[in-house]
Amino acid sequence: MEDVQVLSMIAGGDQQALAEFYNRYESRLYRFIKSKLPDYFEAADIINEVFLEVWHKAASFQQRSKVSTWLFSIAYFKTVDHLRKTRPDNLSAEQLESIEDDAPAALSGLIQQQTADQVHHCIETLKPDHQSVMQLTFFEELSYKEIAEIMQCPENTVKTRMFHAKQAMKKCLHRLLGGV
């Protein structure tokens, strides 16, 4: 059954449909929220809030975007809002754009030597917005237009964040591999 149909059943008060929707998206949302919010309990609370909002606002979904884009934008907004309240110093989006591009140029060594563990470690050290963009690009396989809609920012900002995320990954891996 299509997401839109499930959402319309949820709008009609069908709890079974909500469970189906939850099972479709819960782990993907968790992964996305965890990329910004490492604490398990906080992430679980945000997931709960997201699905409660789906329950209450399913009827207001107007199909201007994909259901998944709508859902991830609720998750993004709630996560950012939570971070704003709990860790205001950790959330300077503009600061993220001003990272110096001093990543190493030699890629061939990095590609050959990096291990999955090292890459995972580096992903975890990325700034929250960089992690989010990387998750949405490579795991959710969304377009930069959809990501911009979710993160409520210009499309160019998405591309720039992705670029800086890649540069930060290079830098981190370069350091881990002892300056290859």
Place this chain on the structure above:
Amino acid sequence: MTEQISPEHIEFLLPFYLNGTLSDDEKEAVEEALEQSVALREELAFLQQIQSDVKSYEPAQASPGELGLKRLQRQINSQANTAGNTTKWRFVAIAATCLLVLQTTLIGLSPSTELYLPAGGKPTTIAVNKTMFRVAFDPMATEASIRSLLLDLDAQIIEGPSAIGLYVVSTEQTEEDALNSLQSHTIVESVQIIK
């Protein structure tokens, strides 16, 4: 159309070329640039590696899963119950308000004192002649047994229970008769004549 994408911009599009979400024009421009640039192909290979590792990356702790769903369902049901109760109590509150308004209106009519008659008729001196006792019932006594005793004595509870379980009972029987009846009853623990 493809000429409009600058070479610098191509690198920004590479991640989205990789995830297959570019428009046809953008895709064509990226592929042309890739053919001509070794550095760009290296960038793409690096991103491919990152993409593969991102996909295989599992957060250290599993998602809330079933527990999270149960929590959500509990919350939704509890909200629904609260909303139902609120509606019910809203009606009760409206009814109580209407009753109060009606009562206030009736009182506000300032009727003559003749209208105020006790439901049992005009006051007499009978009440003054009633005998009153302070009674303690057996804690295990049932409401039915107390009611039966009161009916036998033609008595009424006019006060109580107090904090320690004492009742004030009045009856029209004579002091002696009432005292004997109360003392002989098994559910009465103690009796004290008040007047």
